[in-house]
Amino acid sequence: MTQTILLCAGGTGGHLFPAEALAHELKSRGYAVHLATDERGGRYAGAFPADEVHVVPSATFGSKNPVAILKAGLKLWRGYRGAIALMKRLRPAVVIGFGGYPTVPPMMAAVQVGLPTMIHEQNAVMGRANKFLAPRVRAIAAGIPQDHADAAIKAKMTVTGNPVRPPVLEAASIPYAASQDDEPFRLVVFGGSQGAQFFSKALPAAIALMSPALRARLRVTQQARPEDEADVRTAYAAAGIPAEVSPFFSDMAARIGAAHLVVSRSGASTVSEICVIGRPSVLVPYPHALDHDQAANAARLEGEGGTVVAPQRELPASRLAELIRRVAEEPTYAEGMAKAAKSVGIPDAARLLADLVASIAGPGNRP
Numbered sequence: 001m002t003q004t005i006l007l008c009a010g011g012t013g014g015h016l017f018p019a020e021a022l023a024h025e026l027k028s029r030g031y032a033v034h035l036a037t038d039e040r041g042g043r044y045a046g047a048f049p050a051d052e053v054h055v056v057p058s059a060t061f062g063s064k065n066p067v068a069i070l071k072a073g074l075k076l077w078r079g080y081r082g083a084i085a086l087m088k089r090l091r092p093a094v095v096i097g098f099g100g101y102p103t104v105p106p107m108m109a110a111v112q113v114g115l116p117t118m119i120h121e122q123n124a125v126m127g128r129a130n131k132f133l134a135p136r137v138r139a140i141a142a143g144i145p146q147d148h149a150d151a152a153i154k155a156k157m158t159v160t161g162n163p164v165r166p167p168v169l170e171a172a173s174i175p176y177a178a179s180q181d182d183e184p185f186r187l188v189v190f191g192g193s194q195g196a197q198f199f200s201k202a203l204p205a206a207i208a209l210m211s212p213a214l215r216a217r218l219r220v221t222q223q224a225r226p227e228d229e230a231d232v233r234t235a236y237a238a239a240g241i242p243a244e245v246s247p248f249f250s251d252m253a254a255r256i257g258a259a260h261l262v263v264s265r266s267g268a269s270t271v272s273e274i275c276v277i278g279r280p281s282v283l284v285p286y287p288h289a290l291d292h293d294q295a296a297n298a299a300r301l302e303g304e305g306g307t308v309v310a311p312q313r314e315l316p317a318s319r320l321a322e323l324i325r326r327v328a329e330e331p332t333y334a335e336g337m338a339k340a341a342k343s344v345g346i347p348d349a350a351r352l353l354a355d356l357v358a359s360i361a362g363p364g365n366r367p
Ligand SMILES: CC(=O)N[C@H]1[C@@H](OP(=O)(O)OP(=O)(O)OC[C@H]2O[C@@H](n3ccc(=O)[nH]c3=O)[C@H](O)[C@@H]2O)O[C@H](CO)[C@@H](O)[C@@H]1O
Pocket: 012, 013, 014, 015, 017, 099, 122, 123, 190, 191, 192, 193, 194, 223, 247, 248, 249, 250, 251, 252, 253, 265, 266, 267, 268, 269, 270, 271, 273, 286, 289, 290, 292, 294, 297
């Protein structure tokens, strides 16, 4: 009988996309793959190769209002009860959580029913949901070494890297070639899966400070939040710079592959993709993240000389303009960054994670 693996991931692309990459690998090994996600997760699950998608209600205690807390508690309880029934019906060989509060009800249900469980943490600093689940699950996989984790947590941890989706591996096969002299310079700007408001003003302001010669070379892809999209498009049109602007690009891996420079946030998947593909970058960590210190995600890449990490509060337009100019006008510098990034990438993370899943599923239960 075909074994079923249940992947639990919700919320943002940062949790869903590594699960999607693992799903492709598991499917190719003959497993049935199901996805448990929340209502929001559906937004990013369009290309998810799941045999079935199960929506499990979840909530966080974000408000101090007693009515809101009661509502959140009831929703969590409903999600948990539904997930218990789902686990009993599906009897998955392994249940894997990818972090974020939507994974708590299904993962707790899997623990309660006594199923083999594991979590994957994408970030250098573990998020709250995974911290809560870590002592309860059988195994922990890490996208980035967790230097600050407790010894008990480290004892059951394997560093697999962050699985990247097939289009990322395709883009990784294209070698980096720096833009020379007066050739076009392709700049890709994005802010994680949800977009970052900061870049909507920062990029046009930086570009206004550049020399006419450099501006004439620029070809821009920029993700902008829906409320900023029109302004960003207008700014580029006024500057006479060819730019594609959208709230979300579904072909982002190919765009990173074609980029001479990436300017982005340093969410875990973003950093992993930049490394696997091997492109120069300027990373601006999200300053208000509750769970993740995004700067920590980029620390190893920065240490190898593969990126410049620029905290948002220390990034006036003049500095951003200079960081972009250097990559555009110094091809040897750009090529060194691309090479250093590639040296940090883990292209076979999906395979390593699937090996771990298979070892937990047990020898008697192979598909
Ligand atoms: C604000 C916040 O809490 N962010 C967290 C969230 O980030 P977030 O959801 O932004 O996730 P990541 O930066 O890890 O990944 C973004 C993903 O979206 C893709 N992409 C982006 C733009 C676009 O137009 N098209 C597209 O496909 C990228 O290629 C990448 O695969 O989860 C990450 C992984 O746990 C964490 O590291 C981040 O700290």
